[in-house]
Amino acid sequence: MNLSFDVDSIRQDFPILSKKIHNKPLVYFDNAATSQTPVCVIDCIKDYYEKYNSNIHRGVHSLSDEATNAYENARNKIKDHFNINESKEVIFTSGTTHSINIVSNGFSKILKREDEIIVSGLEHHSNIVPWQMMIKNNEAKLRVIPLKDNGELDMDEFKNILSNKTKIVFLNHVSNALGIINPIEEIIDISHKNGAIVLIDGAQSAAHFKIDLQKLDVDFFTASAHKLCGPTGVGFLYGKEELLSRLDPLMGGGEMISDVTFSKTTYADLPSKFEAGTPNISGVIAFGKAIDYLNEIGLDNIEQYEKSLLEYANSKLKEIDGLKIYGDTKNKTSLISFNIDGIHSYDIGSILDKFGIAVRTGQHCAQPIMDHFGIDGTVRASFSFINTIEEIDHFYESLIKVKSMLS
Amino acid sequence: MTIENAQKDIIDNFLFFDDWTQKYEYIIELSKDLESMNKELKSEDNLIKGCQSKVWLHAELVDGKINFLADSEAIITKGIISILLNIFNNRTPNEILSSNMDFIEKIGLKEHLSPNRANGLSSMYKQIKFYAIAFSKT
Numbered sequence: 445m446n447l448s449f450d451v452d453s454i455r456q457d458f459p460i461l462s463k464k465i466h467n468k469p470l471v472y473f474d475n476a477a478t479s480q481t482p483v484c485v486i487d488c489i490k491d492y493y494e495k496y497n498s499n500i501h502r503g504v505h506s507l508s509d510e511a512t513n514a515y516e517n518a519r520n521k522i523k524d525h526f527n528i529n530e531s532k533e534v535i536f537t538s539g540t541t542h543s544i545n546i547v548s549n550g551f552s553k554i555l556k557r558e559d560e561i562i563v564s565g566l567e568h569h570s571n572i573v574p575w576q577m578m579i580k581n582n583e584a585k586l587r588v589i590p591l592k593d594n595g596e597l598d599m600d601e602f603k604n605i606l607s608n609k610t611k612i613v614f615l616n617h618v619s620n621a622l623g624i625i626n627p628i629e630e631i632i633d634i635s636h637k638n639g640a641i642v643l644i645d646g647a648q649s650a651a652h653f654k655i656d657l658q659k660l661d662v663d664f665f666t667a668s669a670h671k672l673c674g675p676t677g678v679g680f681l682y683g684k685e686e687l688l689s690r691l692d693p694l695m696g697g698g699e700m701i702s703d704v705t706f707s708k709t710t711y712a713d714l715p716s717k718f719e720a721g722t723p724n725i726s727g728v729i730a731f732g733k734a735i736d737y738l739n740e741i742g743l744d745n746i747e748q749y750e751k752s753l754l755e756y757a758n759s760k761l762k763e764i765d766g767l768k769i770y771g772d773t774k775n776k777t778s779l780i781s782f783n784i785d786g787i788h789s790y791d792i793g794s795i796l797d798k799f800g801i802a803v804r805t806g807q808h809c810a811q812p813i814m815d816h817f818g819i820d821g822t823v824r825a826s827f828s829f830i831n832t833i834e835e836i837d838h839f840y841e842s843l844i845k846v847k848s849m850l851s
Numbered sequence: 852m853t854i855e856n857a858q859k860d861i862i863d864n865f866l867f868f869d870d871w872t873q874k875y876e877y878i879i880e881l882s883k884d885l886e887s888m889n890k891e892l893k894s895e896d897n898l899i900k901g902c903q904s905k906v907w908l909h910a911e912l913v914d915g916k917i918n919f920l921a922d923s924e925a926i927i928t929k930g931i932i933s934i935l936l937n938i939f940n941n942r943t944p945n946e947i948l949s950s951n952m953d954f955i956e957k958i959g960l961k962e963h964l965s966p967n968r969a970n971g972l973s974s975m976y977k978q979i980k981f982y983a984i985a986f987s988k989t
């Protein structure tokens with residue numbers, strides 16, 4: 445175990461971890477849905493409302509200045525953390541879903557009937573619907589990268605469907621249902637050689653390891669703060685300046701215009717063009733704080749610690765008779781999606797809850813993946829750096845009890 | 852027995868148990884009493900929306916009373932369906948329409964069933980009432 449990683453003191457940073465569920469200590473294994481929030485991020489939100497709450501980019505007064513500086517400072521933190529070239533390439537959004545809609549809507553007018561969009565077969569529903577809406581307008585075609593038996597993307601098939609008709613390739617970095625890390629470096633490289641632009645959904649990856657967007661040379665990238673120890677309803681979209689400039693904004697409103705008459709409006713420059721209306725100011729500032737917090741612990745430390753949690757959990761769960769893990773591949777984040785023979789995932793989740801253990805059950809908004817495995821759903825336990833080996837032991841023992849109750 | 856009395860009986864049965872494990876074991880036991888449902892009846896039409904696990908509910912009017920058949924893939928849900936049918940099966944549409952369902956709070960299940968899952972339950976109850984409305988018009 446990594447000695448520089450003091451999980452007990454890290455856990456002190458999370459007030460929610462002292463909560464009891466049905467009189468048992470909370471064991472939070474639903475980090476992939478939403479991460480828990482450290483006290484410094486909570487304090488940051490409080491601080492904003494107590495000390496400098498005011499609208500940004502508009503006032504001449506000091507408070508507005510202070511809020512604007514904090515907001516723009518958060519943009520710089522995102523830029524530095526993801527090694528983005530310029531801060532104007534960072535658009536604050538309400539989250540991954542919003543970001544994807546900005547891109548799909550922006551390309552709606554640019555794409556034509558003969559064009560094609562490729563998405564992966566490992567996608568969250570929120571990643572499929574915006575494109576289905578878009579192709580209703582432009583009649584472009586949506587193609588899907590199929591999965592291999594083990595749940596990994598079939599890269600040979602990807603190369604087959606990629607052609608000079610392909611304009612956009614879109615997939616998640618890490619699958620929320622299985623935790624598989626997709627080979628995005630290779631996908632970006634091949635797509636670029638074919639002249640396609642690539643949008644990566646980093647909702648499930650950004651919390652688990654360091655990501656360098658310039659090195660990846662990806663065209664668009666997005667993540668949500670609430671999976672990164674930040675608040676809900678905030679996220680960002682990164683886009684290369686040249687591409688963002690070509691896209692029409694999704695929303696019209698205040699902040700995003702430079703000149704308005706009744707006959708014509710000129711859009712503001714980046715990033716304001718995509719940030720219509722008063723944004724989630726406190727949320728954005730707290731998002732910046734959350735990034736600071738993750739960096740204080742160090743994403744490399746987090747990655748290494750979570751790897752050890754995953755390995756331990758994998759070996760424990762595999763001791764359980766009739767337990768089957770889906771997407772059990774080499775390149776994974778700390779997430780295990782599984783079923784136990786003859787027991788419905790809902791029943792497992794309901795009883796685990798009685799032991800204070802929070803897991804996700806069901807289809808994980810990814811029905812095509814469930815169909816691929818011919819199942820109705822799974823139990824998903826997603827670990828993060830706030831979890832411990834002891835919690836995994838408790839999980840293992842609880843699963844044994846669940847099994848004896850239900851079979 | 853009236854619907855109200857049937858609910859009272861269930862509440863009384865649950866009073867015997869002092870911890871959740873026993874309550875759950877009882878629910879799992881009850882799931883085994885559920886009359887089996889024909890595969891053909893597990894159709895898209897009979898599927899209830901709003902439940903986390905698949906739940907099918909089918910109803911027929913026989914001699915003025917509603918005959919329900921229901922099933923679920925999840926055993927806990929199945930047990931809860933079994934309780935529901937104990938209360939509502941073989942009732943006239945009017946009996947169902949003038950009834951209230953309050954046993955959930957009283958058996959201490961509400962605190963144990965998360966809103967999501969409780970929603971599943973209220974969807975089932977709603978569907979039972981829908982059938983009652985439909986049959987009361989025929």
Ligand SMILES: Cc1ncc(COP(=O)(O)O)c(C=O)c1O
Binds near residue numbers: 619
């Ligand atoms: C892979 C993936 N993409 C997109 C989303 C949607 O994120 P948000 O709800 O923050 O917009 C999620 C959240 O569950 C996700 O896991």
